Amino acid sequence: MQNIFALGSNGSGQLGLGHTADVNEPTECLFCENPAKENQPGTKDETSSTRKRKVKRIACGGNHTLILFEDGSVYAAGEMFLDCAIGDGGDKYKFNRVVFRHGRSGPVIERFRDICATWSASFFVATIHTTNTSTGDGGEGGEEKEVVIALGTGGKGELGLGMGRTSSSPTTNNGYIEINSSMLQNFPPPGTSIRCIGSSAYHTVAILSDGEVYGWGAGRKGQLGRENSVRKVVWEPVRVAIAMGKGFVPDSVACGREFTFISGFVVDNEGKGEGEYMYTILGGGDKWGIVSGGPSLQTLRKSTPGRERYTASASWHGIYLHDILDNSGLAWGRNDRGQLGPLSGSLSTDQQAQLSDKQPIRSEAISQFVAGSEHAVALSFDNRTILACGWGEHGNCGPYTDEHGDVKGGRVCHIRLPDEVFQDEKAKVVRLAAGCATTWIVTS
Secondary structure (H helix, E strand, C coil), rough: EEEEEECCCCCCCCCCCCCCCCCCEEEEEHHHHHHCCCCCCCCEEEEHHHHCCCEEEEECCEEEEEEEEEECCEEEEEEEHHCCCCCCCCCCEEEEEEEEECCCCEEEEEEEHHHHHHHCCCEEEEECCCCCCCCCCCCCCEEEEEEEEEEEEECCCCCCCCCCCCCEECCCEECCEECCCCEEECCCCCCCHHHHHHCCCCEEEEECCCCCEEEEEEEECCCCHHHHHHHHHHHHHHHCCCCCCEEEEEEEEEECCCEEEEEEEEEECCCCCEEEEEEEEEEEECCCCCCCCCCCCHHHHHHCCCCEEEEEEEECEEEEEECCCCCCCEEEECCCCCCCCCCCCCCCCCHHHHHCCCCCEEECCCEEEECCCCCCEEEECCCCEEEEECHHHHCCCCCCCCCCEEEECCCCEECCHHHHHHHHCCCCCCEEEEECEEEEEEEC
């Protein structure tokens, strides 16, 4: 059984708490289930039901949130979904189930493979059967096709729906969200699927199953590759060139406000090898040391190679790596609000020197490490202690911030879950996520 807690900015109900007030203490999210079937109007409280599901991913926009469960269901809360996803009789300040229908009588899409979100847009990756009109997941028979569905707004090509498309606002009919023109055209290309996808405020990047990288949205700073920067606005998916040499296989992407971090591993001509870790950074300039402040590959490879040693996330102006083998973290980039940490106690003399030299800041003894827009959250190796630092004006770092709403200067805020959460000695935190001044905690 899993419980989802949230804290931070909530002016549009994006925390799914049933109201629109910011909160600085973890509060359990509330869920509604829209039946999405004719002759079954209204919704019911599904908070207990969702506790039985496992969270796969939480994606945060500027004022909205998507939660993908391992069974493929997606729930949404916040600004974008107040009028669209709630269906008939839904509670607009709770999480509501997202169910699409392609046209009034086309296939129903209610299971998804992945999600991501820009500031004001959302993306849903799903598999459909192209020639079937039955309900469920598109029915049986026909050819399977992976699609990307875009909802929301964006004046910098964020939707990826083609030249000049700045809005995708489908209507709701009998609990279904009708998507007549909300699928990205010819993407992913035939014979491929999306391996992973990520967004920041104004651009999105996807890595495909064949290793190719595509992106769309704002590209002026080179975040979609140097070759696409002259276009400034990229209205539909384009190939992004990655100059990493022969044998590089990209398998992870994290997007900052004006940069893209892509990592992967190296294989030989037969697709084999120890999987030495590599990364590249597109765009962003170097105002905050995004490029020059990164750790060397020799430092990251250490003595134990591994394809899945690091997980990466990005704030608007920083990059955060978590080493899952030695439970440490490295962060570099903007740090004027203390958002780089460290999240393992007070600053040592050496770490203070690193701050001034724009070198990566190391956090120790953490089992998870994630970045929000301008704050970071970590989980101690006991899987119960939650630490936060950076910009916390909306309560996303907990109640103990300075007069500017920050947690910095070597300070760390401990986010405390309700006492009853850990009454069971087996209870623990299993997932953290962070968004635009929001923090998310999943317990089991």
